[in-house]
Amino acid sequence: MATDQNYLHRMTTLFCVNVLAEPCGPEITAKLMLPVIISMANDPVANVRFNVAKTLQRISPIFEKSVVQSQMKPVLEKLTTDADIDVKYFAAEAQIIVNKGLA
DSSP states (O other): OTTOSSHHHHHHHHHHHHHHHHHHHHHHIIIIIHHHHHHGGGOSSHHHHHHHHHHHHHHGGGSOHHHIIIIIHHHHHHHTTOSSHHHHHHHHHHHHHHHHHHO
């Protein structure tokens, strides 16, 4: 569903990750879900990209700091330079929350 033509189906993928990440745990989420989320940061639809930022923000507490630092922060940094103002906003908000978790 992460590569479905319909952007609503792609967004549903992110909403499912939001719900499943904690019960599945950090190992499964990092192995199976995080790569999908990261790839969706390049989606052509801005709503999908800003939901990537929101998803990363929401699931970051389940991961060790090293995973957040090496895999999630670079994606959020990239999204803060997005052409779409909403993507920039939600990425910046997510960065603030994620950085607080790393402190």
